[in-house]
Amino acid sequence: MNVAPLARRPLGCLKTTLRQARQHKIFSRSMATEVQATTSTPKSPPSQGPDQNFYRLVDKKTKSVRSAFALYPQPLAAAGKPLSPPSTTNPVAALHEFQIKKLDPTGARTALFARTREAAKVGDILLVTHRRGGEPFAGVCLSIRRAGIDTAVLLRNHIGKVGVEMWFKVYNRNVAGIEIVKRRLKRARRARLTYMRKPKHDMGSVAEFVSAWRKSRRVFQTKGAKGKAGAAAGAGGKKKK
Amino acid sequence: MAPRLAPATRLTFRLPLRPSSPAPLLLQTTTQFHTSAPQHVKSGWSTLPPRAKPTRFNQVTSGLPAPTTGPAAALKRKAQSTPVRAGVLAVKKGMTAFMGLTGTRIPCTVLQLDRVQTVLNKTRKGHGYWAVQVGFGERDPKNVGAPMLGYYEAKGIHPKEQLAEFRVRDEKGLLPVGVQLMPDWFYIGQRVDVRSNSRGMGFAGGMKRHGFSGQEASHGNSKNHRTIGSAGPSQGGGSRVLPGKKMPGRMGNQRVTVQNLPILMIDNDLGIVVVKGAVAGPKGCVVKIQDACKKPPPPEEFIEKTMQALKERFPNAEEHLQAARERHLELKQARREKRIEEILAKGWEPTKEQAEMMERAAAEDGHESLGEQATL
Amino acid sequence: MIQLKSMLNCIDNSGAAIVECAMVIGQKRHASIGDRIVVVVQKQRDAGAAGMAAASGAKVKRGDIRHAVVVRTKQKVTRRDGSCIKFDDNACVLINKSGDPIGSRINGVVGMELRKKKWSRILSMAPSQA
Numbered sequence: 001m002n003v004a005p006l007a008r009r010p011l012g013c014l015k016t017t018l019r020q021a022r023q024h025k026i027f028s029r030s031m032a033t034e035v036q037a038t039t040s041t042p043k044s045p046p047s048q049g050p051d052q053n054f055y056r057l058v059d060k061k062t063k064s065v066r067s068a069f070a071l072y073p074q075p076l077a078a079a080g081k082p083l084s085p086p087s088t089t090n091p092v093a094a095l096h097e098f099q100i101k102k103l104d105p106t107g108a109r110t111a112l113f114a115r116t117r118e119a120a121k122v123g124d125i126l127l128v129t130h131r132r133g134g135e136p137f138a139g140v141c142l143s144i145r146r147a148g149i150d151t152a153v154l155l156r157n158h159i160g161k162v163g164v165e166m167w168f169k170v171y172n173r174n175v176a177g178i179e180i181v182k183r184r185l186k187r188a189r190r191a192r193l194t195y196m197r198k199p200k201h202d203m204g205s206v207a208e209f210v211s212a213w214r215k216s217r218r219v220f221q222t223k224g225a226k227g228k229a230g231a232a233a234g235a236g237g238k239k240k241k
Numbered sequence: 242m243a244p245r246l247a248p249a250t251r252l253t254f255r256l257p258l259r260p261s262s263p264a265p266l267l268l269q270t271t272t273q274f275h276t277s278a279p280q281h282v283k284s285g286w287s288t289l290p291p292r293a294k295p296t297r298f299n300q301v302t303s304g305l306p307a308p309t310t311g312p313a314a315a316l317k318r319k320a321q322s323t324p325v326r327a328g329v330l331a332v333k334k335g336m337t338a339f340m341g342l343t344g345t346r347i348p349c350t351v352l353q354l355d356r357v358q359t360v361l362n363k364t365r366k367g368h369g370y371w372a373v374q375v376g377f378g379e380r381d382p383k384n385v386g387a388p389m390l391g392y393y394e395a396k397g398i399h400p401k402e403q404l405a406e407f408r409v410r411d412e413k414g415l416l417p418v419g420v421q422l423m424p425d426w427f428y429i430g431q432r433v434d435v436r437s438n439s440r441g442m443g444f445a446g447g448m449k450r451h452g453f454s455g456q457e458a459s460h461g462n463s464k465n466h467r468t469i470g471s472a473g474p475s476q477g478g479g480s481r482v483l484p485g486k487k488m489p490g491r492m493g494n495q496r497v498t499v500q501n502l503p504i505l506m507i508d509n510d511l512g513i514v515v516v517k518g519a520v521a522g523p524k525g526c527v528v529k530i531q532d533a534c535k536k537p538p539p540p541e542e543f544i545e546k547t548m549q550a551l552k553e554r555f556p557n558a559e560e561h562l563q564a565a566r567e568r569h570l571e572l573k574q575a576r577r578e579k580r581i582e583e584i585l586a587k588g589w590e591p592t593k594e595q596a597e598m599m600e601r602a603a604a605e606d607g608h609e610s611l612g613e614q615a616t617l
Numbered sequence: 618m619i620q621l622k623s624m625l626n627c628i629d630n631s632g633a634a635i636v637e638c639a640m641v642i643g644q645k646r647h648a649s650i651g652d653r654i655v656v657v658v659q660k661q662r663d664a665g666a667a668g669m670a671a672a673s674g675a676k677v678k679r680g681d682i683r684h685a686v687v688v689r690t691k692q693k694v695t696r697r698d699g700s701c702i703k704f705d706d707n708a709c710v711l712i713n714k715s716g717d718p719i720g721s722r723i724n725g726v727v728g729m730e731l732r733k734k735k736w737s738r739i740l741s742m743a744p745s746q747a
Binding site: 054055056057065067068069070071072073083084085086087088089090091092094095096099103131132147148149150169171172173174 | 334335337338339340341342343344346351353354355356358379382383387390391393394397398399400421506508510511512513515565568569572576581582584585
Binding site: 338340344345346 | 697698699
């Protein structure tokens with residue numbers, strides 16, 4: 001029963017828009033008959049079909065109308081301006097979209113953890129560069145928690161014989177860049193590789209993979225094209241090897 | 242939802258509506274049994290002017306201080322902790338986070354408003370306190386009972402999914418009936434109290450419900466590892482369980498208020514209010530948002546601005562309410578006299594004002610559908 | 618979550634290898650990275666091999682009661698940007714009452730939270746931070 005100001009609304013949610021457009025049509029049709037009735041023949045009996053502006057309480061046995069109550073469709077209630085439901089029933093997703101657009105304008109971060117073949121997967125070795133000092137943290141990815149703007153990855157590494165695990169929020173400004181150092185040879189058959197904490201499956205330090213990757217990058221890099229690996233990542237471009 | 246009146250007054254009030262009913266007889270019979278006659282009805286043999294109901298103690302004339310108990314005193318006492326403005330109803334849509342420019346992450350809860358309308362003003366005189374009843378969403382009339390259908394009919398509002406009321410400090414907090422409250426009822430940075438029912442845990446034991454320690458795993462313990470211990474002292478201590486003893490029982494699904502949550506974002510189009518931190522209850526639960534009672538109320542200018550916006554958005558709310566009321570009385574009479582079928586057969590004739598409104602709406606409709614086509 | 622009776626690795630060269638938490642300083646239920654605790658030295662480094670000879674070189678002996686700073690915890694610590702860190706062991710560095718480290722070297726990684734809690738001396742001694 002709602003006339004939504006569709007033109008003013010972003011067409012992000014096509015389904016909702018279509019649904020509303022459908023309602024819109026029904027409504028405008030009913031409205032038109034009403035207006036005609038008043039303008040052409042002011043006191044004539046109404047057109048065929050039940051009056052939409054009443055809710056009838058019908059006796060189940062006799063099928064007769066026991067009583068009826070006037071209904072006020074929302075546009076009338078709002079006195080000229082329609083009351084419309086919010087443009088989406090999933091505002092959290094809209095909020096995520098809005099923030100991701102702002103924090104990841106190139107879409108590189110989104111692509112890196114999307115559900116595609118090229119994206120990073122659990123079992124891959126990732127390198128995260130911080131914006132605020134500190135060494136870049138590399139580690140094997142144990143888990144990816146996809147939650148819109150709150151998307152996070154869990155990396156595990158050994159630093160000086162001590163296992164260290166870190167969660168990183170992918171879209172956080174402190175995370176300057178994320179790069180795939182080495183892909184897992186075979187697809188992991190678990191969503192979360194928590195078994196890699198056990199001594200039997202523990203990978204140990206990933207330092208050698210990182211240094212090998214650094215070397216290979218230096219070989220492939222042309223002179224003066226780009227600075228150091230960290231700087232390249234910091235510039236917003238995430239290298240995928 | 243009718244104002245509570247004394248039985249006798251209600252009777253007299255109803256009288257003119259049903260002249261043919263045997264009401265006068267009823268009145269006679271009731272007056273016979275009344276030991277104290279209603280004040281405004283001259284009854285019996287006393288010709289003295291009607292007196293107010295005398296209070297035995299602490300009268301104004303006795304020179305004693307104003308009473309510290311009673312409804313008036315209670316309202317005065319609570320005025321400090323009652324918000325100035327009404328709040329809104331919303332649905333909890335879930336939690337997410339805001340990533341700040343400096344890299345800080347702020348966890349937040351998204352609350353969505355859906356066609357939140359004011360339905361009723363409650364007054365000190367009529368109801369004993371000041372409050373605004375607010376409705377949320379839209380309910381299919383087939384799921385609404387006849388009494389409530391009549392209620393909404395009298396308000397000129399489509400049946401609402403949820404109703405709740407918000408106490409306000411005084412009559413300044415009352416709002417026009419039928420206006421929609423949007424997220425811009427609040428401002429970014431404002432502190433609000435958010436009330437909702439927590440997630441129900443069902444019947445829970447003492448360890449889960451009250452954090453009891455439980456009992457030993459061994460040392461001769463037999464099948465009593467998670468049970469609560471003693472329920473109280475024995476002979477000498479009263480041999481009874483003291484009131485309020487913490488015991489197993491239903492846990493959760495209780496009203497929880499989270500105070501002073503700052504508002505991070507508002508959006509009229511999405512209909513959302515985003516508050517910092519967590520709010521009790523599962524996703525999809527109904528929450529009440531109101532100005533924080535432990536913080537100073539919003540600035541005067543802001544309140545004025547919101548009221549002005551309401552007036553601009555709903556300029557003829559009062560006329561609409563009045564028209565709805567009149568029509569409701571008409572229809573009510575018709576229902577009582579079993580004439581409703583006639584009215585249905587005749588169809589609804591909009592008043593001049595309503596017809597204008599509809600025309601305007603239809604015109605706007607046309608514009609918008611054109612605009613839509615252009616954009617599509 | 619270091620509390621009474623928690624066993625921690627001591628990662629400096631003060632001579633202690635394993636210490637036991639005897640108290641968390643401050644009104645806290647349990648200590649996290651950067652918090653000060655009181656510990657009892659339970660095991661000395663190289664104590665078994667050389668007996669008293671090794672112990673003489675060490676600055677602390679078994680049974681000593683010392684203050685310490687927690688530098689790694691198994692319990693994950695959340696940071697302001699939403700990232701978390703978690704180590705595979707609990708570890709501490711012994712300090713004297715005035716807050717200076719007893720040892721002169723630290724072996725192993727320490728948490729960045731030390732910087733926020735003003736333990737820059739320990740941070741500068743550590744070979745790596747995470």
